[in-house]
């Protein structure tokens with residue numbers, strides 16, 4: 001069994017304390033499994049670790065790490081944000097001063113071409129603006145929708161409880177249906193939101209309530225640009241509701257139905273967004289296995305389709321990686337058949353790489369233009385896959401690199417599948433090579 005196999009949340013006492021972990025780093029880090037190991041981190045790990053502290057809005061720890069190792073001043077995350085960007089976004093003047101005094105580049109540009117000064121101006125961080133200008137800061141970019149600071153989690157466990165009267169449902173519209181409820185487009189304090197409302201007929205069903213609470217507990221811990229943002233929940237009154245940001249562009253399934261197959265560059269862009277969200281969920285030691293990754297659970301921020309997020313955590317499991325020899329064994333069939341890894345369908349032991357398999361199926365669909373085995377029922381399709389068959393890749397959009405990636409990700413041996421951090425690196429490389437050859 002591999003070192004990445006995991007045991008169940010119930011066995012391990014659940015996956016606690018995921019307060020803003022990020023999976024972003026300039027280089028894919030080897031997994032960290034304990035606090036002590038973090039201290040002994042390698043160069044690659046140190047970059048990842050310091051960026052994760054910055055993303056957790058923890059300037060104190062960032063400063064301590066920098067004092068120990070000033071060579072980290074120009075560390076970057078996957079979005080090419082430096083510590084100076086983070087200081088500008090959050091308004092950490094002392095930290096910005098330390099960085100600049102220790103030779104940090106004053107005008108690095110992130111993925112959206114924003115410099116720290118542009119970010120500070122967007123957030124109206126006056127003292128940082130002055131500081132950056134005094135060091136020759138230039139205001140370039142300004143287009144980043146991804147640079148807003150994320151407020152730290154409040155210690156109060158139920159800070160997210162919403163009174164149903166706050167949710168304006170009279171003019172709401174049903175936008176989706178799930179197993180136990182419906183998804184509505186509604187308004188919360190004047191803001192358009194998505195409301196997952198449990199149907200009254202299930203409001204007394206203990207199993208449904210347990211699953212609902214589990215989803216709320218899990219969602220409340222998640223904060224990442226590629227994860228649909230949880231805003232609050234109604235758990236003390238009926239109907240039970242989960243309120244998340246509204247994703248104007250709808251889901252990827254509908255999008256692909258309209259568009260057919262995507263160009264390699266667009267599929268890579270979409271795949272990067274999905275892989276980013278998934279790398280965050282799979283971040284050890286508090287691993288979240290989504291278990292139901294499929295196109296209808298990937299949502300588009302708006303109709304420009306420039307930004308995707310992973311949603312629907314109804315079936316996700318929070319798992320604290322403990323004994324590396326244990327695996328999670330599923331008790332019932334879970335997830336959506338057509339995108340499901342064979343080990344799940346066959347009720348075998350599985351680990352977080354089930355999500356990598358589902359990711360391969362989504363990538364396949366984006367490039368091929370239709371679902372895997374469209375002429376077969378979902379059950380037949382999964383049976384074929386469990387017998388070792390894979391759908392043929394005969395669209396022009398499959399570049400050799402994308403073909404290899406899909407093949408690796410749907411490997412029958414779950415331990416042969418790459419991690420989402422590896423996937424991200426490969427996709428980023430493909431993207432850069434395409435840019436160079438354009």
Ligand SMILES: Nc1ncnc2c1ncn2[C@@H]1O[C@H](COP(=O)(O)OP(=O)(O)OP(=O)(O)O)[C@@H](O)[C@H]1O
Pocket residue numbers: 175176177178179180181182183194196228244245246247248250251296297299311312313314
């Ligand atoms: N935040 C959102 N913004 C816009 N549309 C959404 C949002 N959340 C869900 N939807 C729409 O509603 C559909 C169903 O949502 P979702 O899968 O979360 O429901 P569910 O009850 O968990 O379903 P299931 O029983 O399949 O798990 C999605 O495919 C999507 O089209």
